Amino acid sequence: MTKLTFDITPIAIIDTPFQQKFTIPRQPNLANAPGIVKFTPEFADPRCLKGIETFSHLWLLFIFHETLSRGWKAAVKAPRLGGNNTLGVFASRSTHRPNGIGMSVVKNEGVKDVDGQKVLLVSGVDLLNGTPIVDIKPYLPYADALDNATDPLERYASIPNREVTFSEQAASYLQSAHNRYPQLQQLIQDILRQDPRPAYKHKLNDDPKTYHAALYDLDVSWRVIDGRIHVSKIAPADSTR
Template sequence: MTAHSYSLNPIGHIATPFQQKFAIPRQSALTRARGCITLSEAVADPRVFKGIEDYSHLWLLFIFHETLSRGWKPAVKAPRLGGNDTMGVFASRSTHRPNGIGMSVVKNEGWHQQDDQLQLLVSGVDLLDGTPIIDIKPYLAYADAVADAEDKLDSYAPLPERSVRFHDEASLTADTLSQQHPDFRALLCRVLQQDPRPAYRQKLATDPKVYKVVLYHNDISWRVTDGTVEVLSIDPLSE
């Protein structure tokens, strides 16, 4: 068989609340974070969205653009198994793939044209801000939802579901930010409930280390005490 190579050009880029890879939910369905895909000029024809309103959910295919330079690995560390055990790259959702392509299911929130830009709004995103999108496809429930599908990993390495508590000043700041970003508090809670610490530290019910996560250009400091995630402070990122 003759080997061929193919090139791909992004059809657009997505804006999301996630400015860093750390703490991005591991799967899109685990968050209601909203995103806005701005199509590139080459495909920004309103006809590309004709009929898309008939689908409640969509597949996004995208590029793991921040890890491409690191190449791929045949076996990758599995965070849910403690970070030291490995799995085959094709048995994982690792970013270190031969072609660096990812996929996520998102909710279709409609499209609009703003000036000369064609934009698609989605929710339930787990993508880094600025991620290149290479394709959009409808999610077909009859074909894509497999009733008897199995995920054995979930039976012995389920995702954490921790309580989240805000310190007083952090709570006030969260309320203020919610005026600009109505989903801010709920999104932050959903991200932290999943305990984004490395898996080997998730075993610690009390962890003195202070961690940070960035949402909507805000730096959030937090730690885990007696199994509860405490939001210590929320500060805007310096320009």
């Protein structure tokens, strides 16, 4: 077979709350995280978005830009199998892929004018801030939602749903930050209830380690205590922990 290569040009960059891979939901729509798709000059023509408002959900095709340099493997560790068992790369949604392309279905929140440019608002994102978007396609329920589809990994490890509590300091900070980030508390709850720790640690209902979630310009400190996720502190990311 003749080897073919193709150039892919990003059409946009997406702004999201997620400043690090850790704590990003494992799949889209597991948290109501917002995203702003900002188009590059070449693709900022408003005609590109004509009719997009008629679709409730959209597919975002993107590049795993932070892992491209690490290459790919034929067999990858599957987090839902405990982190040590492997699956074939094409039987997984690993970020380490031959062409580094990912896809996420997100809710369409509409088009908005920002500084004279059209941006696309979406929610339910699971993408790192600054991720390059290479294509956008409408989500078609009759073709994309199949009632008889199966997920064998669900038998091994369902996604956790832990209770999330907040310290007095964290609750107070949420109140003070409400005008800037009105959905911050719900976002933190949506993310942390899934227990972002490695799957092999999910059996630990008391974990002495303090973990950190980088959201927007904030650092969210949390631990697992008595089976619950406890947010101990929320502070600006550049402050001393």
